[in-house]
Amino acid sequence: MAKQKVPHTFVIVFFIIIIAAVMxxxxxxxxxxxxxxxxxxxxxxxxxxxxxxxxxxxxxxxFDAEPQTWQIFSALFNGFVQQSNIIxxxxxxxxxxxxxxxxxxxxxxxxxxLNYTRRIxxxxxxxxxxxxxxxxxxxxxxxxxxxxxxxxxxxxxxxxIIIVPLAISMGYDSxxxxxxxxxAAHIGFAGAILNPFTIGIAQGIAGIPLxxxxxxxIFCWIIINIxxxxxxxxxxxxxxxxxxxxxxxxxxAYWRKxxxxxxxxxxxxxxxxxxxxYALLLAAMTIFSILYPKTTLTIGNNSWSAYIIPVxxxxxxxxxxxxxxxxxxxxxxxxxxYTIIYLIVGVMGYQWYIMEIxxxxxxxxxxxxxxxxxxxxxxxxxFIEGMCDILSAAVVVGLAGGIVIILQDGGIIDTILFNLSxxxxxxxxxxxxxxxxxxxxLINIVIPSGSAKAAITMPIMAPFSDLIGICRQATxxxxxxxxxxxxxxxxxxxxxxxxxxVARIPYQKWVHWVWKLILTLIILGGLLLIPTVLMNLKGF
Numbered sequence: 001m002a003k004q005k006v007p008h009t010f011v012i013v014f015f016i017i018i019i020a021a022v023m024x025x026x027x028x029x030x031x032x033x034x035x036x037x038x039x040x041x042x043x044x045x046x047x048x049x050x051x052x053x054x055x056x057x058x059x060x061x062x063f064d065a066e067p068q069t070w071q072i073f074s075a076l077f078n079g080f081v082q083q084s085n086i087i088x089x090x091x092x093x094x095x096x097x098x099x100x101x102x103x104x105x106x107x108x109x110x111x112x113x114l115n116y117t118r119r120i121x122x123x124x125x126x127x128x129x130x131x132x133x134x135x136x137x138x139x140x141x142x143x144x145x146x147x148x149x150x151x152x153x154x155x156x157x158x159x160x161i162i163i164v165p166l167a168i169s170m171g172y173d174s175x176x177x178x179x180x181x182x183x184a185a186h187i188g189f190a191g192a193i194l195n196p197f198t199i200g201i202a203q204g205i206a207g208i209p210l211x212x213x214x215x216x217x218i219f220c221w222i223i224i225n226i227x228x229x230x231x232x233x234x235x236x237x238x239x240x241x242x243x244x245x246x247x248x249x250x251x252x253a254y255w256r257k258x259x260x261x262x263x264x265x266x267x268x269x270x271x272x273x274x275x276x277x278y279a280l281l282l283a284a285m286t287i288f289s290i291l292y293p294k295t296t297l298t299i300g301n302n303s304w305s306a307y308i309i310p311v312x313x314x315x316x317x318x319x320x321x322x323x324x325x326x327x328x329x330x331x332x333x334x335x336x337x338y339t340i341i342y343l344i345v346g347v348m349g350y351q352w353y354i355m356e357i358x359x360x361x362x363x364x365x366x367x368x369x370x371x372x373x374x375x376x377x378x379x380x381x382x383f384i385e386g387m388c389d390i391l392s393a394a395v396v397v398g399l400a401g402g403i404v405i406i407l408q409d410g411g412i413i414d415t416i417l418f419n420l421s422x423x424x425x426x427x428x429x430x431x432x433x434x435x436x437x438x439x440x441x442l443i444n445i446v447i448p449s450g451s452a453k454a455a456i457t458m459p460i461m462a463p464f465s466d467l468i469g470i471c472r473q474a475t476x477x478x479x480x481x482x483x484x485x486x487x488x489x490x491x492x493x494x495x496x497x498x499x500x501x502v503a504r505i506p507y508q509k510w511v512h513w514v515w516k517l518i519l520t521l522i523i524l525g526g527l528l529l530i531p532t533v534l535m536n537l538k539g540f
Contacts, residue, residue, distance in 0.1 A: 012508060013399040016491055017075060020406040021068040029065035029411025065411025072406065079401030085354045086494045090157060090394045090502070091387045092358040096365025097161045098386025099379060103372045105332035106162065107258070110169050132170055132240070133233055139163065140184035140229050147188025148221055150348055151197040151450070153487075153495050156182045158343075158361060160502045162336075168255040172239050173246040174503045175513055179232045182499045183488055183517075187228040189450075190484020190521070191221030198450040202479050205458040206472040213473045213539030220477075220528050227524055231517050247509050254504055268327040271373040278320050278331065281367060285313040295349040308345055312338065332368050339364040393501020397494045404492050407446050429533040432468050433478055434526055436461055440482025441522065448493040450483045473540040474532035481525035489518050 007015075068075075080087065100106065117131045126134065143159070146152035159181045167177030192199045194211055203210055239246050246252065288309050295308040316338055323330035342360055346352035352360075369379035407413050427435060440457065447453045457479060465475040487493055489511060500510055532540055 007508070010396065010399060013396065013403070013491060014072075014076075017072050017399075017402050017406055020403050021072050021075075021410070024065075024406065024410025024412055025067040027410075027412040027415050030415045031065075031411060065409065068406050068410045071409060072402075075402035075405040075409075076399060078405045079403075080398035082405060083397050083401035083494045086154065086157075086397050086498055087394045089154065089354045089358045090390055090397065090498050092362050093158050093161065094390030094393075094502070095383035095386035096361045096368075097158075098389060099365040099374075099382045100332060100336065100368040102382055103329065103332050103368055105329040105368070106165070106336070108329045109333045110166055113166075114169060132172075132236075135170070136176070136180060136233060136236060137229055139180045140187075140232065141225065143181055143184035144188035144191070144221075144225055144228075146344075147185035148191045148193040148195060149188075151189060151192075151195040152185045152347075153189065154354055155343065155347070155357060156185050157495065157498050157502055158357070160499050164503050165255055165258065168252060171243065172236050173243065173248045174252050174255060174505055175246065175248055175510075176232065176236045176239065178499060178503045178505060179235075182496070183228065183232065183514075186484060186487045187224055187521075188221065189487065190481055190525070191217065191224050192480045192484065193217050193221055195450075198454060198480055198483055199476065201450075201454040202458050202476045203473075205454060206462040206476055208472050208476070209539075213477075213537070215539065216532070216537045217477070217480075223528065224521065224524065227520060228517065231520065247513055248505060251504055251506070251509075268329070270324055270326075270328050270331075271371070273373050274324055274328045274331055274371040277367050277371045278324060281335075282313070282317055282320065285309070285316060289313045295345060297345070297348045308349065312341060312345070328371055331371060335364055335367055335371070390502060393498055396497045396501050396507075400491055400494060400497045404446065413446055427468075429468070429470055430530060432465075433470055433474055433529050433533050436465075436470075436475060436478040437482050437526060437529055440479050441486055444483050444486045445490045446492060448487055448490050448496075453483055454479060470533055471540050474529065477532055478529060481522075481529065485518055485521045485525060489514055 117135065120126055120131060143152065143156070146155075160178060163181045164174050164177030167174065167180060189195060189198070193214060194200075199217075200210060203212065243249060292309050293307055294305050296303050296305045297308070316334070320331060320334050323334045339360055343352070343357055346356055346360070350356075365383065366379060369382065374382070440453070443453060443457065458476070461475050461479065462472050465472055487496065490496065491507065497507065500507055531537060
C-alpha cells in the first residue's frame with residue numbers, strides 16, 4: 001500500500017482558515033471594552049470588561065462581527081496586507097543574501113571556520129566534549145540571550161540563511177540549524193529576563209515595578225536553556241551518526257548540493273570597485289559618527305551611553321582595510337559582520353524594527369555586489385533571483401495571516417478568552433496559576449504577538465489574581481511562559497512560518513519533530529510556576 005502523501009503547507013494553512021471560519025458560526029461574538037474605574041477608592045486606571053448576552057445590563061452587541069463564509073478567500077488578501085511588513089522583509093533579505101552568496105564569501109568563511117574547529121579539536125578537553133557540541137551550545141546561548149534581553153524574533157529570519165548552511169556543513173540537518181537560531185531565541189523569549197515586549201508591557205499593565213523579580217526569571221532562563229539545548233544536542237548527535245535518520249534528509253538535498261568541502265577552491269582577487277565601496281561606506285559611517293556621537297543602549301530598565309558609532313567606524317576602517325589587502329571575500333565577510341553589529345546597536349539603541357533592519361541588509365547586499373565588480377543590472381538580476389528563491393516562504397506568511405483575520409472579523413477571540421478565564425474561579429492557588437498558564441498558552445495559538453496578548457489579557461488576569469490570592473508577579477510569569485513556548489509551533493506566527501520557509505522545512509514535518517520539545521518545555525514551565533505561589537521569592 002502506497003504511503004499517503006502529506007498535504008502541501010499551503011493546503012494545511014487554508015484548511016485551518018476554514019476551521020476558524022466554521023468556529024465563527026458556533027461561538028458567539030463579543031469583545032472587551034476599556035473603562036476607567038477606581039481602584040481602592042484612590043487611584044483610577046484603564047480596566048477591561050467583557051460584554052455578553054447573559055449579562056443584559058452590560059451587554060453590548062458587536063455589530064462589526066459576523067459569521068465568516070466567503071471571507072475565507074478575502075482573508076487571504078487581508079492576511080497578506082496584515083503581514084506585509086514580514087513578507088517584504090523576507091523578500092529583501094532573500095534578495096540581499098542571494099547577491100552576497102554569489103560572491104561565495106560565506107562559503108569561504110564557513111570552510112575556514114570548519115577547518116579551524118578541526119584544528120582545535122585536537123585539544124583533549126575540547127575533543128572529549130566535542131567541538132561541534134560547543135559550537136551549538138554557544139550559538140544557542142547567544143541567540144537565547146538576545147531573545148531574553150531585547151526580544152529577538154523577526155530578526156532571526158536573517159540569521160537562518162547563515163546558520164542552516166553552517167549546520168549542514170557540520171554534518172547536521174536544517175532542523176538543527178533552525179534550532180540554533182529560531183528555537184534558541186524563543187527559548188530566551190520565554191525566559192524573558194528583560195524582554196521589553198513581554199515582561200515590560202505585562203508588568204506595566206499589572207502595576208508592579210518594571211523588571212522586578214529578575215532573580216527568579218534568570219534562574220528559570222538557565223533551567224529552560226539547559227533542557228532546550230540538551231534536547232537539541234541529543235537530536236544532533238543522532239543525525240551526526242546517521243544523517244538519513246533526519247526527517248529532512250530528502251529536502252536538505254537543496255542545502256547539501258552547496259555543502260562546503262575541503263577541496264573547494266576560491267579565486268582570491270580584489271577589484272578596484274571593492275576599494276570604492278570601502279571608501280563610500282567609511283565616509284557614510286563617519287558622517288553617522290558625527291551626527292550620532294553617543295548612543296544609549298537600553299537593556300531592560302538600565303541604560304548605558306558610549307561613543308559606540310565612532311568606535312564601530314574606526315574598527316571598520318581598520319579591519320576593512322586589512323581584509324582588502326587579501327581578498328574581496330574577506331571584505332564581504334567584514335560587511336556581514338558589521339551589518340550584524342549595526343543590527344544589534346540599532347535594535348538596542350535606536351529601537352529599530354523590520355523596516356530599518358531590511359534596509360540595512362539591502363545596503364549590505366548592494367555593497368557586496370558592487371564590491372565584486374558587478375554592475376547595477378547584474379545586481380538587480382541577482383536580487384530578483386533571490387526573491388524568487390524565497391517567494392514560497394513569503395506566501396505562506398500571508399496565508400497564515402488569514403487565520404487571525406478570520407478569528408478577528410468573526411469576533412470570537414475575546415469570547416474564547418473570557419470563557420477560559422471563568423474556569424479559574426473555584427480552584428486553589430496552584431491550580432489557578434496553572435490554569436492561567438494554560439489559558440495564555442492556548443491564546444498564544446491565535447494571538448502570537450506577545451505585546452498584543454499582554455494588552456488583552458493582563459488587565460483581566462492581574463485583578464483576578466488579587467481575588468484568588470496569587471501575586472501579580474506570578475501571573476506575569478504565567479503570561480511569560482504561555483507566550484513563549486508555543487511561538488515555536490503555532491501556525492499563526494508569521495515569524496515561525498517565515499523562518500521555516502527560509503530553512504525549507506515543511507510545516508507538517510516541523511510539527512512532527514518539535515511537539516516533543518514543546519510539550520517538555522510546557523511541562524517545565526508549569527513546574528517552574530509552582531514556587532511562585534508556594535515560596536517567598538524576591539519580587540513576588
